[in-house]
Structures are given as C-alpha cells and as structure tokens.
Amino acid sequence: MPKKSLKALFIPVDGIGHVNACIGIAEQLITAGHRVSFLMNTQWEGKLRHYGIDEILYPPLQGRQAGSNAALDGANMLRSFGIIGSAGPLDTMVAWVTNLVPHCIRESRLMDPFVDKAIADLQPDVIFIDQVVAMASVERSGIPWVWVSSYNPLFQLYDERTPPPGSGLAANGDRKEWAHFRHTVNDAIKDIWREFNDYFVSNGLPALDYGQYVRQPTHLHIYPLPVELDYTDLRPVPDRCLQLDNLMRKDVHATFTIPKQLSNKPGKLIYVGLGSLVLSDLENTKRLMALLAKSTHRFIVSKGPHHDKYELPGANMWGERYVPQIQVLPLVDLVVTHGGNNTVTETLYYGKPMVVLPVFADQFDNAQRLHELGYGLRLDTYRCSEAELLGAIDKLLNNNELNAKLAKIATRIQSDNKISKIPGLIEQLCNGDTNRHE
Numbered sequence: 001m002p003k004k005s006l007k008a009l010f011i012p013v014d015g016i017g018h019v020n021a022c023i024g025i026a027e028q029l030i031t032a033g034h035r036v037s038f039l040m041n042t043q044w045e046g047k048l049r050h051y052g053i054d055e056i057l058y059p060p061l062q063g064r065q066a067g068s069n070a071a072l073d074g075a076n077m078l079r080s081f082g083i084i085g086s087a088g089p090l091d092t093m094v095a096w097v098t099n100l101v102p103h104c105i106r107e108s109r110l111m112d113p114f115v116d117k118a119i120a121d122l123q124p125d126v127i128f129i130d131q132v133v134a135m136a137s138v139e140r141s142g143i144p145w146v147w148v149s150s151y152n153p154l155f156q157l158y159d160e161r162t163p164p165p166g167s168g169l170a171a172n173g174d175r176k177e178w179a180h181f182r183h184t185v186n187d188a189i190k191d192i193w194r195e196f197n198d199y200f201v202s203n204g205l206p207a208l209d210y211g212q213y214v215r216q217p218t219h220l221h222i223y224p225l226p227v228e229l230d231y232t233d234l235r236p237v238p239d240r241c242l243q244l245d246n247l248m249r250k251d252v253h254a255t256f257t258i259p260k261q262l263s264n265k266p267g268k269l270i271y272v273g274l275g276s277l278v279l280s281d282l283e284n285t286k287r288l289m290a291l292l293a294k295s296t297h298r299f300i301v302s303k304g305p306h307h308d309k310y311e312l313p314g315a316n317m318w319g320e321r322y323v324p325q326i327q328v329l330p331l332v333d334l335v336v337t338h339g340g341n342n343t344v345t346e347t348l349y350y351g352k353p354m355v356v357l358p359v360f361a362d363q364f365d366n367a368q369r370l371h372e373l374g375y376g377l378r379l380d381t382y383r384c385s386e387a388e389l390l391g392a393i394d395k396l397l398n399n400n401e402l403n404a405k406l407a408k409i410a411t412r413i414q415s416d417n418k419i420s421k422i423p424g425l426i427e428q429l430c431n432g433d434t435n436r437h438e
Contacts, residue, residue: 005034006035006426007034007125008035014044014074016276019044021148028422030051037053037055038054041057041059061111077103086381101192101213105192108133109199111135111137112137124143129146133214144429145219149221153230166364171234221241223244227245228375229348246349250326254327268397270292270298271300271325275343280304295314299312300332307319338363339370340366349413354396357379358378358381376396377392377395
C-alpha cells in the first residue's frame with residue numbers, strides 16, 4: 001500500500017530565524033511527499049512558494065501594516081521593549097518576560113480564530129509550532145502537535161540542572177548566580193503567568209507548569225543544537241524530544257560567488273552575519289564595521305534592514321542587504337555572529353570558528369556555550385575594542401588544533417544528517433507513536 005501523504009500545518013513566529021528553521025523541516029517533509037502549509041501574516045505573501053510551501057495568510061496583528069518590512073517591524077518592537085541594546089543579560093531577560101511575553105500572549109489569543117479556521121479548512125494531520133508561548137487553539141484541536149524550539153533549548157526545556165535561559169551563565173558556574181537570575185525573572189512574571197494559565201484552563205486544557213509559557217514535551221519536541229554543544233553533560237535528552245544538529249534549509253534556488261572586489265585581495269575570508277534584529281541598532285553596527293575595516297582580512301557582510309543607511313568603510317569589505325548564508329558559509333574561514341541559533345548550528349555544519357557578539361535572549365547562552373567549550377570567543381557587542389575584536393579573529397584563525405577539531409565536527413554532522421529522520425518520525429507520530437525518539 002502506498003504511503004499516505006500527510007498534511008502538515010506550520011505556525012511559526014513571523015521572524016526570519018523562526019521561519020527559516022521551520023523551512024528546514026518543511027523541505028524534508030515535502031521531499032518525502034507530504035504537503036506543507038504555513039500560517040503567516042500577509043507580510044510574508046509570496047516568500048515561501050518557491051520552497052513548495054502553501055501559504056495560508058491572515059492580516060497583520062497589533063498595529064503592523066501590510067507591505068511593511070517585517071524584520072524592521074520586529075526590530076523596532078524589541079527596541080521599544082528594551083530588549084535590543086547594551087543592557088546585560090538579566091535586565092534584557094526581565095524586559096523579555098515583562099514586555100515581549102505579554103505581547104506574544106496577546107498575539108496568540110488574537111491568532112486563535114485564524115488558527116481555528118486554518119485547521120477547519122486544511123484538516124492537517126500534524127501541526128508544527130515555533131512560538132514564544134503555547135497556543136490554546138492548537139492544543140484543543142486534538143491534532144498531534146510538534147513543538148519546534150528554534151531557540152537554544154534552555155528557553156523551552158525547563159530544567160534546574162541547566163543554566164537559566166537568557167542568562168549567558170556558565171555551565172560550570174556558581175549555582176547561586178543561577179538561582180538569583182531565576183528568582184529575579186520568575187518574580188517579574190508571576191502575575192503575567194497566572195493570567196495566561198487561567199486562559200488555558202478556561203479552554204478546558206491542563207494547567208501549565210508554574211512560570212512556564214510552553215507545555216513540556218507532549219507529542220514531540222524538536223530542538224536544534226549539535227551534540228557537541230548540547231547540555232547532556234548536565235541532563236539527558238528529555239523524553240519525547242528529538243535533538244538535531246541543525247534545522248538547516250537547503251535553499252537550492254540560491255547561489256553565491258565571491259565578489260571580484262574581494263577575490264584577489266589577501267587575507268582570510270570572514271562572514272559577518274549579525275542578524276536583522278541586532279543590525280537594527282544602526283550606531284553600533286557602524287561602530288563594529290569601522291573596527292572590522294581595520295583588519296587585514298576580507299569580509300562578506302549581511303548588512304540587514306538598514307542596508308541603505310550606511311556604507312561599509314573598508315576596501316576589504318563587501319555586503320548587501322541580505323546574503324545567502326547557506327551558500328556563503330562553506331566559502332569562508334571564520335564567522336562573526338550574534339549567536340542566533342540558526343547561524344550557530346549552520347556554522348558548525350561547515351566547521352567554522354565563531355566570534356560571537358550577543359545582544360539578547362539565547363544569543364547570550366549560545367555565545368557562552370561556544371566560549372566555554374572552546375569553539376569560539378564571546379565578546380561584549382557594545383563595548384569590545386578594536387584590539388579585542390581583531391585579536392579574537394586572529395586568535396581563532398591561527399588555532400590549528402581548533403580548526404582541525406571543527407573540521408571533524410563538520411564531517412560528523414554532515415554524515416549523520418539527522419534532519420532526514422523527521423519524515424519517518426512524523427509518520428510514526430501520526431500513527432499514534434509518541435514514545436521517546438532517539
């Protein structure tokens with residue numbers, strides 16, 4: 001009997017990183033003969049079809065305008081919330097839970113009727129969610145759902161044995177610091193959580209764990225973090241969780257050639273991918289580019305949403321608003337990144353060292369994990385000096401032992417190709433198998 005073609009509905013946060021992570025899963029399902037639909041606001045119209053993804057569109061929520069720049073809208077919102085800026089991890093995380101989480105709760109409730117309609121019209125066999133908070137509309141549907149954690153797993157797999165999410169604290173650090181960070185954040189969210197939990201209970205759903213906005217793994221929870229970075233030195237992979245090395249999309253339609261401006265110049269080739277949200281801080285972006293222009297190396301720069309408001313200051317630099325990251329990474333020797341989960345996991349796929357300049361949320365956690373395990377160096381994004389930034393780049397480029405180790409990691413990740421297992425696991429899930437997935 002031929003295999004049944006499943007219908008999968010994806011509901012990601014409408015940020016580039018979240019959508020890209022979900023595209024990585026979608027490509028695998030489409031290749032296996034399944035139908036994939038994304039529920040997105042109209043700002044994304046026409047941007048997913050070339051992947052073979054059906055678009056189910058709803059109007060922008062909470063003041064966003066159709067046709068506006070989704071990346072810049074998101075960045076401006078986070079800046080207004082106090083999340084993008086020079087504050088440290090604790091202040092940033094308090095701003096996250098007191099400003100962004102309530103916004104996401106409101107958005108989740110506003111989306112409920114659109115989710116209900118999409119489910120009624122599509123009749124999906126499985127739903128994939130990549131959100132900041134849980135969705136009552138999905139849980140009450142009775143359809144198997146898969147949580148996609150495109151963040152560092154600390155954010156959505158609560159475990160007291162691991163550092164608190166967003167803290168950037170060391171895995172072998174002072175547990176009193178962990179406790180202080182957790183207590184401060186939990187104290188800030190208690191009333192917000194109670195209201196959200198009451199909403200879930202009023203929908204006939206079980207209560208959420210205290211202080212948590214995401215249900216602990218129920219059907220299947222997917223998180224991308226290579227085994228070399230995962231926190232299995234502190235806790236095992238949780239039940240009903242699938243740890244993957246990455247959620248990297250293939251982007252077979254994209255191509256990239258090293259620009260002539262850089263191809264004949266001396267020096268190593270470095271990719272600067274700081275993410276649209278971090279690059280929305282125009283003044284600090286200019287400051288960092290001025291420092292990099294003094295390097296003896298060459299730089300390919302993803303300039304971000306303010307691409308038309310600044311010029312790259314060095315003859316050793318080339319950039320565009322966006323560059324096809326998947327195609328650029330295998331060509332370079334090192335990556336300067338904000339520490340976003342996609343960039344970290346994709347860079348390790350190609351075995352490149354990283355200088356990490358985190359600004360908020362799991363960027364601090366990824367930066368710290370890379371730093372403490374020796375796969376990169378963490379710097380202060382707003383305060384690093386020319387000597388610190390350029391010195392970190394040279395230190396990593398000249399570390400032959402590290403680069404040999406990263407090459408072995410890349411070989412392992414590419415040969416394991418764990419993401420290809422997803423279609424089979426989803427087929428099992430839709431047949432009622434919700435056991436732990438190795």
